[in-house]
Amino acid sequence: MKGTKAILLILLALVLAAVPACSPREPANKPPVKYEAEFMNLFDTLSRVIGYADSQEAFQEIVSDLKDDLEVYHQLYDIYKSYPGLTNLKDVNDRAGQGPIPVDRKIIDLLLYAKEAYELTDGKVNIALGSVLRIWHDYRGQGILDPASARLPDRALLEEADLHTRFEDLIIDEAAGTVELKDPLMSLDVGAVAKGYAVEQAALAVEGRGVGHLLISVGGNVRAIGARNDQGDPWHVGIENPDHTVADYLAILDIAGLSVVTSGVYERFYLVDGKAYHHIIDPDTLFPEDRYLSVSIVTPDSGMADVLSTALLNLDLEKGKALIEGLAGTEALWCLNDGELVQSSGFAGYLKKTD
Ligand code: AMP
Ligand code: MG
Numbered sequence: 001m002k003g004t005k006a007i008l009l010i011l012l013a014l015v016l017a018a019v020p021a022c023s024p025r026e027p028a029n030k031p032p033v034k035y036e037a038e039f040m041n042l043f044d045t046l047s048r049v050i051g052y053a054d055s056q057e058a059f060q061e062i063v064s065d066l067k068d069d070l071e072v073y074h075q076l077y078d079i080y081k082s083y084p085g086l087t088n089l090k091d092v093n094d095r096a097g098q099g100p101i102p103v104d105r106k107i108i109d110l111l112l113y114a115k116e117a118y119e120l121t122d123g124k125v126n127i128a129l130g131s132v133l134r135i136w137h138d139y140r141g142q143g144i145l146d147p148a149s150a151r152l153p154d155r156a157l158l159e160e161a162d163l164h165t166r167f168e169d170l171i172i173d174e175a176a177g178t179v180e181l182k183d184p185l186m187s188l189d190v191g192a193v194a195k196g197y198a199v200e201q202a203a204l205a206v207e208g209r210g211v212g213h214l215l216i217s218v219g220g221n222v223r224a225i226g227a228r229n230d231q232g233d234p235w236h237v238g239i240e241n242p243d244h245t246v247a248d249y250l251a252i253l254d255i256a257g258l259s260v261v262t263s264g265v266y267e268r269f270y271l272v273d274g275k276a277y278h279h280i281i282d283p284d285t286l287f288p289e290d291r292y293l294s295v296s297i298v299t300p301d302s303g304m305a306d307v308l309s310t311a312l313l314n315l316d317l318e319k320g321k322a323l324i325e326g327l328a329g330t331e332a333l334w335c336l337n338d339g340e341l342v343q344s345s346g347f348a349g350y351l352k353k354t355d
Helices: 004-018 056-077 089-094 105-120 127-145 155-162 194-208 302-313 317-325
Strands: 033-042 045-053 170-173 178-181 214-218 221-225 235-240 249-255 259-264 269-272 275-278 292-299 331-336 341-343
Touching (some): 105 127, 105 302, 127 155, 127 269, 221 235, 235 259, 249 331, 302 331
Antiparallel strands (some): 033 045, 045 214, 221 259, 235 249, 292 331, 331 341
16 A cells, blocks of 8 residues: 655655756856755655755755744644643543633644635535544554454444534634534544645745745645746646556646645555545545545645645535636646546646646
8 A cells, every 4th residue: 555655755756857967067156956855754754855055054954944843733733642741632632522722823723724624615624523534544444454354334333423523513712722622522633634734834934934945745745935946947746646557647747836735545545345445534425435536736825735635535526626616726636536637727737848
C-alpha cells in the first residue's frame, strides 16, 4: 500500500529535474542556489521544502522557522496524542460533555474554518464525524494488521455512532476563547482539513518573513510561495497517477502562489473479501463510496484545497462541478474509476507548457 510519502517524493522530484544547475564559474553575478530539506513526523508524514537562497544557512533558517510553526499546529491539532503543558484536540475530545474548555486561538481558528467547510460542502466534510471515523479507523487498522480477519463494521454500529456527529453540538466561543463538545459521545476528527489549514497558515508566516519563492509540501499537500524565481518561472508540480502501471502522473502543472492538493482512495484503505475500502467516509451513507480514484484541487488557499479535495470524493460529478465552478480561482481534476480524466473549465490553464 502506498502512502502520501510516496506521492510527495514523486511530486517534488519534478521540480528538481526542472531547475537548471548554477554555474560555479560565474561568481560575479552568482544566481541563488537551489536547496531542499526534508523532515518527518509532522502530520504523520514526510515534508519537503524547496527554495533558492544565497547560502545554505539562509535556507536552513527559512526551513527551521517553517518547521517550528508546523510543529505548533501539529501538536495543537493532534487527536491521537496529548502533549505536556498544552491543551490540544485530543484533550478537547477526551473532555466531551464536560463544559467549555479554554484553548489556543489556533484551535478556535481551525474550528471556525471547519465550520465554513461544513457549510460550503453541505455537510460532506464534517469534522464532528469523529465517532463514525473512529470505527472505520479501528476496522481498517485491524484489517491491515491481520488481513485474514478484515471485516466491515455493522451498519447498526455506524448508525449508532452517527447519532453523535452533529456539528451544532460543537460550541465555539470566540470571545471566551473556549470550545465545548455538548454531546459526551461526540468527537472531532480534523484529518480532512487540519494539514491544509496548517500549511496555509505556516506559508503565510513564511511570506510575512519576506520570503518570495518557496515550495512547501507536507505529505503531498503542496503550497507554492510565489514563483520559482524573480523571473516568474512557475514551479512544476506533478499530480500522482493512482495507476503507476499507466504513467507516473495524471498531469503536470505550472503553478505560482497556488496550492495543489489531492485526495485519493489509494492513500489509505483495507481489503475485505477482495474489495478496497478507503478512508474518506460519505456522511450520508456512512461508507466510503467508489466515485473516483482521486480528485485534485488547485486554488490559492491550501486549507480550501484540502477541504475541497475531500469533499469532492463525497460528491457526484455534477454536484462537484457545480461547487468548483462557483468558486473563483479554483479548479479540479477528477480521475474516474476507469482512469478517465475530467477537468473543471479552467483546469487546462494550469497544465505545464511544453518547453
Ligand atoms: P483527506 O486526505 O484530506 O481527504 O482527509 C481524509 C481524512 O479525513 C480521513 O483520514 C479522516 O480522518 C477524515 N475524514 C474522512 N471522511 C471525512 C468526512 N466526510 N468529513 C470530515 N473528515 C473526514
Ligand atoms: Mg482534505
